[in-house]
Amino acid sequence: MKILVPVKRVIDYNVKVRVKGDGSGVDLANVKMSMNPFDEIAVEQAIRMKEAGDAEEVVVVSIGVKQSQETLRTALAMGADRAILITAADDVHTDIEPLAVAKLLKAVVDEEQPGMVLCGKQAIDNDMNATGQMLAALLGWSQATFASEIKVDGDHALVKREVDGGMQSIKVKMPAVVSVDLRLNEPRYASLPNIMKAKKKPLDEKTADDYGVDVSPRLEIVKTSEPPERKAGIIVESVDQLVDKLKNEAGVI
Amino acid sequence: MTVLLLGEVDNGTLNMDATAKAVAACKPLGDIHVLCCGAEAADAGKEAATIDGVAKVLVAEDAIYGHRLAEPTAALMVSLAGDYDHVVAPATTDAKNILPRVAALLDVMVITDVSGVVDADTFERPIYAGNAIQTVKSKDAKKVVSIRTSSFDAAGTGNSAEVSDVATGDAPGLSEWVEDHVAESDRPDLTSAGIVVSGGRGVGSEEDFAMIEKLADKLGAAVGASRAAVDSGYAPNDWQVGQTGKVVAPDLYVAVGISGAIQHLAGMKDSKIIVAINKDEEAPIFQVADYGLVADLFEAVPELESKL
Ligand SMILES: Cc1cc2nc3c(=O)[nH]c(=O)nc-3n(C[C@H](O)[C@H](O)[C@H](O)COP(=O)(O)OP(=O)(O)OC[C@H]3O[C@@H](n4cnc5c(N)ncnc54)[C@H](O)[C@@H]3O)c2cc1C
Numbered sequence: 001m002k003i004l005v006p007v008k009r010v011i012d013y014n015v016k017v018r019v020k021g022d023g024s025g026v027d028l029a030n031v032k033m034s035m036n037p038f039d040e041i042a043v044e045q046a047i048r049m050k051e052a053g054d055a056e057e058v059v060v061v062s063i064g065v066k067q068s069q070e071t072l073r074t075a076l077a078m079g080a081d082r083a084i085l086i087t088a089a090d091d092v093h094t095d096i097e098p099l100a101v102a103k104l105l106k107a108v109v110d111e112e113q114p115g116m117v118l119c120g121k122q123a124i125d126n127d128m129n130a131t132g133q134m135l136a137a138l139l140g141w142s143q144a145t146f147a148s149e150i151k152v153d154g155d156h157a158l159v160k161r162e163v164d165g166g167m168q169s170i171k172v173k174m175p176a177v178v179s180v181d182l183r184l185n186e187p188r189y190a191s192l193p194n195i196m197k198a199k200k201k202p203l204d205e206k207t208a209d210d211y212g213v214d215v216s217p218r219l220e221i222v223k224t225s226e227p228p229e230r231k232a233g234i235i236v237e238s239v240d241q242l243v244d245k246l247k248n249e250a251g252v253i
Numbered sequence: 254m255t256v257l258l259l260g261e262v263d264n265g266t267l268n269m270d271a272t273a274k275a276v277a278a279c280k281p282l283g284d285i286h287v288l289c290c291g292a293e294a295a296d297a298g299k300e301a302a303t304i305d306g307v308a309k310v311l312v313a314e315d316a317i318y319g320h321r322l323a324e325p326t327a328a329l330m331v332s333l334a335g336d337y338d339h340v341v342a343p344a345t346t347d348a349k350n351i352l353p354r355v356a357a358l359l360d361v362m363v364i365t366d367v368s369g370v371v372d373a374d375t376f377e378r379p380i381y382a383g384n385a386i387q388t389v390k391s392k393d394a395k396k397v398v399s400i401r402t403s404s405f406d407a408a409g410t411g412n413s414a415e416v417s418d419v420a421t422g423d424a425p426g427l428s429e430w431v432e433d434h435v436a437e438s439d440r441p442d443l444t445s446a447g448i449v450v451s452g453g454r455g456v457g458s459e460e461d462f463a464m465i466e467k468l469a470d471k472l473g474a475a476v477g478a479s480r481a482a483v484d485s486g487y488a489p490n491d492w493q494v495g496q497t498g499k500v501v502a503p504d505l506y507v508a509v510g511i512s513g514a515i516q517h518l519a520g521m522k523d524s525k526i527i528v529a530i531n532k533d534e535e536a537p538i539f540q541v542a543d544y545g546l547v548a549d550l551f552e553a554v555p556e557l558e559s560k561l
Binding site for chain 2: 019038098121125126127128130132135137144145146158160167168170172181182183219221223226230234235242243245246252
């Protein structure tokens, strides 16, 4: 089985984002960018499945600006076998919407015929939590979102999902789209030799036009603003003072 | 204009809080029809009919909708969507699973986790873990929208809307439910509780997390946790508060042994009053806390519990 893993280049999760003064968006020029943390977990899972003999090949694909190549190299250094870069934007501030991403991924799936698509449950920039589900819909495939355990069993996969009430186990027919949650695994760091090796692994360069997919947005961004600011309150000296404040000042207990 | 709203039905029971908050969010959008589906959904439908602002309730009761698997539920919603301008659901894990599938089948870009409804086409939603609020205007003919329930007050009850059955579909045969692993609890639900007490990595162990639960019980509160506490096995996954866990906005949020990473703040910074107990006076949580107590939690928490 071949596993396809879509990976997104996003602002590093440690960076404090800055909203641009003119309300046009978030400043992404000269900030540290990394692989979306959930996608790292998906890459790790695919590699582990290959190591366990459940998969033969791991193909990673990224859709966005040319610089996403670095993200793909990271995935190759972790252990993916080859990569596909689909350039769909010139400006680092352009975010390709999940619907368009899903359409491009569908085109890649049609070509590559993977047995499973493993993706992150959400990207930490637009926090949309949509691409995997949309791709499953376009393919007419089964979907298992928010996975914290995946077991492949012949033509099915058993997936444990993190849901509001706790956990849910479902059995999905393959091929399937599985979106991964935080506790599925801990991604490995790429070793220096593997980083060197990754430079020689195949990376195919395409554009959205090659697949005939229109990536123009359906959502017009009217404005981007700072959230209402919360001011720090006071430091209390003792538990007694805390209880007093909660009772008599805030009135919440 | 009419809205099709997916009611939150969990094993035959309506989640009133989530559904009534989503109804309130949809008020400016037009008449609201609530769809209740499940292996059992008739009782949930009756409940939904009592929510103020609901014009009609549609019930789809069939074993194929049991556990609300995404594939059959999305197919049902798509079969009904023709008559509606908006397809909406509260942003629970079920809806997060189902709605993007519905949107893609309708060739619409989904708008998730909406925290403000500006007009029929325009919505506000938090991005970058709530560090920015984006206002987006949809160019799609139909809008598929999920609602961040913590941003809205629940609609009242007392209504008696008309309830009717709708035709159910065929099972797509793509996925099967196997089992739920759900811990029953008498505590209030995390997303609707008036008070939440959360513990972080500082609590140190699953055994000591009982201290957090004891404090919560004294306050009649729900229990939450940071990702680090869940990852370390101190608390179950469904207690996680944050960017990728639950979003809460109680009257009182007590953060114990939590540093205040942006991903955690994303889930609780809209709480009315925030209390932080942390031994590190530099911890970022103090920057959003109304009342901060710099103390060792192993002393402060039992003392607080005893003085309430
Ligand atoms: C993609 C992604 C998504 C994430 N999503 C979430 C999310 O949804 N929710 C979430 O919470 N996190 C999330 N995180 C993790 C987040 O970045 C932080 O790592 C996490 O919130 C830290 O948890 P913590 O505050 O409990 O632990 P720490 O940061 O380790 O803080 C522990 C705190 O306890 C204090 N402490 C220790 N001992 C004591 C004591 N005896 N008395 C008093 N205080 C004490 C310390 O001073 C410290 O401030 C996410 C991260 C990523 C990358």
